[in-house]
Amino acid sequence: MDTQPAIAVRGVTKRFRLDDGSEFTALDDISLSLAEGEFVTLLGPSGCGKSTILRLVAALEAPSAGTVLVEGKAPAELSRQHRLGVAFQDHALLPWLDVAANIALPFRVAGQKVDEARVAALIRLVGLAGFEKARPRQLSGGMRQRVAIARALVLKPDVLLLDEPFGALDAVTRRQMNIELQRIWTEQRTTTLLVTHDVGEALFLSDRIVVLSGRPGRVVRVVDVPFARPRDPAIMRSALFHEMSDDLTEALAPPAGAP
Amino acid sequence: MKAMTRFFRSSWGILAILLFWQLWVGLSGVNSIVLPSPMGMLRSLAADPALYLSSTAQTVALAALGLVLGVALGTGLAVLTWFSRFLAGLLTPLGIIFASVPVVALIPVLARIFGYDMRTVLAIVVIICFFPAFVFTGAGLRALPPGSADLFRVLGASTWRRLVLLALPAAVPDWAVALRLAAANSILAAMVAEFLMGTSGLGYLFASARSDFDMEKALGASAIATVISVLSFLLASRFEGWAGRNWR
Numbered sequence: 465m466d467t468q469p470a471i472a473v474r475g476v477t478k479r480f481r482l483d484d485g486s487e488f489t490a491l492d493d494i495s496l497s498l499a500e501g502e503f504v505t506l507l508g509p510s511g512c513g514k515s516t517i518l519r520l521v522a523a524l525e526a527p528s529a530g531t532v533l534v535e536g537k538a539p540a541e542l543s544r545q546h547r548l549g550v551a552f553q554d555h556a557l558l559p560w561l562d563v564a565a566n567i568a569l570p571f572r573v574a575g576q577k578v579d580e581a582r583v584a585a586l587i588r589l590v591g592l593a594g595f596e597k598a599r600p601r602q603l604s605g606g607m608r609q610r611v612a613i614a615r616a617l618v619l620k621p622d623v624l625l626l627d628e629p630f631g632a633l634d635a636v637t638r639r640q641m642n643i644e645l646q647r648i649w650t651e652q653r654t655t656t657l658l659v660t661h662d663v664g665e666a667l668f669l670s671d672r673i674v675v676l677s678g679r680p681g682r683v684v685r686v687v688d689v690p691f692a693r694p695r696d697p698a699i700m701r702s703a704l705f706h707e708m709s710d711d712l713t714e715a716l717a718p719p720a721g722a723p
Numbered sequence: 724m725k726a727m728t729r730f731f732r733s734s735w736g737i738l739a740i741l742l743f744w745q746l747w748v749g750l751s752g753v754n755s756i757v758l759p760s761p762m763g764m765l766r767s768l769a770a771d772p773a774l775y776l777s778s779t780a781q782t783v784a785l786a787a788l789g790l791v792l793g794v795a796l797g798t799g800l801a802v803l804t805w806f807s808r809f810l811a812g813l814l815t816p817l818g819i820i821f822a823s824v825p826v827v828a829l830i831p832v833l834a835r836i837f838g839y840d841m842r843t844v845l846a847i848v849v850i851i852c853f854f855p856a857f858v859f860t861g862a863g864l865r866a867l868p869p870g871s872a873d874l875f876r877v878l879g880a881s882t883w884r885r886l887v888l889l890a891l892p893a894a895v896p897d898w899a900v901a902l903r904l905a906a907a908n909s910i911l912a913a914m915v916a917e918f919l920m921g922t923s924g925l926g927y928l929f930a931s932a933r934s935d936f937d938m939e940k941a942l943g944a945s946a947i948a949t950v951i952s953v954l955s956f957l958l959a960s961r962f963e964g965w966a967g968r969n970w971r
Contacts, residue, residue: 522877543879550877556870560892560970572888573878599969625877 468536469497470623470655471521476530478516490516492680493530498655505658505670509716513681514659518627521657522550534623542623546574549621549654553628555612557600563587564596567614574619586614589648606630606637613645617652624656630665642668643697650694663712667691668700675715685715759939764946767939774928779947782917782925785841786909789848794905796849797856798898805864805890806882815861822854826912830919844916844924851912852905856898863897864890892970899966903959910952 478491490513506514519525523540571578590610675685748760804811837843917926932940
């Protein structure tokens with residue numbers, strides 16, 4: 465049991481049928497696995513199908529070939545048991561609920577009693593104390609994403625899926641959110657799969673980085689990140705960080721001559 | 724004083740028309756069968772307030788009850804179509820056909836079924852109020868905030884919880900639009916039915932006054948109906964504004 469990966473993606477291919485009837489391959493023979501408590505980032509150019517991998521793990525899509533297992537079972541099993549946490553690029557907050565009620569939503573969806581203390585603790589954890597009664601439209605983009613992340617964490621999920629949660633933020637806010645996510649994650653150590661196209665974000669946050677190529681998505685490289693946890697933001701200025709960052713940026717760029 | 728100024732500022736156009744109308748009737752000397760004056764109408768209202776009051780009470784009660792029943796029915800059926808594609812295919816065309824038949828054509832048919840009394844008036848109001856509630860609620864249940872459908876799947880929501888926690892709250896702003904449309908139409912529908920069937924209520928008061936050439940009374944009845952329609956429209960608009968601010 466101990467060797468069973470938390471998330472196992474084996475030989476997965478995903479094809480989409482387009483409106484004109486033709487087929488297009490988004491993912492081609494992808495394999496990856498996450499150990500329990502591991503933070504893995506899918507890094508790739510936009511349109512490489514990295515979000516599709518996340519949607520497969522979240523059981524929002526079904527693979528055309530291959531298997532996706534979460535804790536050795538079908539991924540839909542995890543969401544049925546309310547043990548999956550997801551934050552999308554699109555914050556998906558409900559506009560008629562205030563911050564506290566949005567964070568408490570997973571309790572109500574699961575039919576459980578709302579743990580007010582847990583909600584309050586998460587609001588403090590994501591730095592939104594004093595905004596409990598605010599509506600999403602009264603918040604800035606960064607604050608909305610914090611609410612979305614708190615909501616993803618509220619049920620203490622076994623698996624956390626983050627789909628470019630900071631994609632719509634400016635560079636300064638994004639960096640700050642990365643530092644906070646790193647701090648929050650270090651306290652919880654939830655198995656996490658993050659999707660991003662930002663090299664610095666991937667390096668700062670993850671234990672392992674899976675680099676994907678675009679159209680169709682294939683695994684190009686897997687890089688282990690050596691920085692010890694908890695990570696100080698200062699590592700972003702280290703020579704190793706810069707060197708790895710350059711290396712990954714190069715791995716992301718398409719080979720010369722490709723369209 | 725401030726309220727007076729505000730009232731004057733927002734409705735001086737109506738007041739000007741009434742003044743012009745009064746002057747025109749006074750100066751041209753046409754008799755009240757051709758064109759009654761606003762003052763004459765007020766005199767008629769003051770002469771027999773009990774008659775106006777009882778007619779108004781009946782029409783308003785019927786319109787309000789019909790509004791509640793019609794909106795409840797429309798909302799209920801819209802929720803049923805949300806549950807099942809089969810019911811949506813069955814109910815949506817039926818709803819559209821029903822709404823497309825002119826009320827005037829429905830009244831004789833319904834009167835045969837329910838009898839020439841208040842029950843038919845109520846049925847007409849219910850039908851008139853049903854349609855906007857059905858269409859707007861149906862659309863609102865499917866107008867979800869971006870990403871929320873995926874979120875509820877990931878959270879493992881049951882169909883019931885998806886309805887109660889997501890689809891119904893998301894439908895509130897559209898439902899408020901339906902309420903505004905139905906509220907203004909309910910009085911009108913009740914009056915048309917009373918007018919055509921000629922039994923009681925404001926619509927009947929108007930019809931009988933007209934046939935007696937008592938145009939001041941006829942105008943009094945329509946003035947009351949207008950005021951009530953405008954008030955219910957304003958009230959429903961307020962609710963719609965509130966729903967829009969808090970639920971979107």
